[in-house]
Amino acid sequence: MTDDHRSGCPINLSLEVFGDKWSLLILRDMIFGGRRHFRELLLGSQEGISSNILADRLKSLMALDMLTRADDPTHKQKGIYSLTEMAIELVPIMAHLGAWGSKWLPVSEELSIRAILLEEGGPPMWVQFMSELRAEQLGALLPPGQGPSVRAQLQAGYQAVMARKAQLAL
């Protein structure tokens, strides 16, 4: 990280971090999709990121301390990317962004259901989700008795929409 920022304004600095079209999508796929490997991120994204951009963004996110990389013991070339606390705390921003986008932009129903559910769940759900991410990515202890994981709840909502759509198509 060089230190030549345009200004010390927090919104400007935030934009310097993810004021591009890909960084936040990579974080989205890691947070909501649970993706940890290069190939998962490359092939799993709805938007079709190319490998050079992905490699570049992973590097810059690591330089910013938003991600860390560890070797995967099952394959010498494989790496496992993990979210840092800094990235995990983007969950409320993701939630608001998703809610705002769902309200004002031409979203598709099946892809916005997660955002709707996350908005309805509100801060308690976000807090639980962040705890789960800390457990999954940082090895933190998971507070007991939380019921189904937030990611599973969101996924269930997605499945429900898809099932209903399939029903209608018969």
Add this chain to the structure above:
Amino acid sequence: MTDDHRSGCPINLSLEVFGDKWSLLILRDMIFGGRRHFRELLLGSQEGISSNILADRLKSLMALDMLTRADDPTHKQKGIYSLTEMAIELVPIMAHLGAWGSKWLPVSEELSIRAILLEEGGPPMWVQFMSELRAEQLGALLPPGQGPSVRAQLQAGYQAVMARKAQLAL
């Protein structure tokens, strides 16, 4: 606006709106700085936007229905830009973004005090701020008995920091 989006995901679509380094800063200056004219936005920004970029972004924000433009009766060439409801509802996102940036990025104290105050004020303060913006930019009726405006409160915080800094420099 063409309709060739990369995906219908709300986060992706949000990024297509302000996944660049300037759009959100323009909205920031309008929301927090109360700037309404081309020249105010051009010269007032901390980051030094250039006129061609500003003109381009104002156009695209209007195409997205985030801004409207009206003629200023005091000057035939002057325009007044106004935030739409869609843009006003970015306030919670701005608040979260500012709070996150203040926590994790090398912000300057005087520029982050607004973000801190807005975070401490929480949703009630955001709601009041949005009401004030609707009154100012959309001509909506302002609910009575709100005390000092949010923008004034934030500005007062900024002045306080600057005054304390000047004191220390003596």
Add this chain to the structure above:
DNA sequence: GCAACTGGTTGCATAATGCAATCAGTGTTG
């Protein structure tokens, strides 16, 4: 009439992005 101010536009250089092909090391299979 003249200077300052209005919201821009134009030309050109540089930087970022995007696509397709390619790469070398690693594991797996026959």
Add this chain to the structure above:
DNA sequence: CAACACTGATTGCATTATGCAACCAGTTGC
């Protein structure tokens, strides 16, 4: 042990976005 698929990338090249400085025409105040 040879062929092959999978790993995380890198390279070359075209396109697009950004940035800077100069310029522009209409408007206003003096």
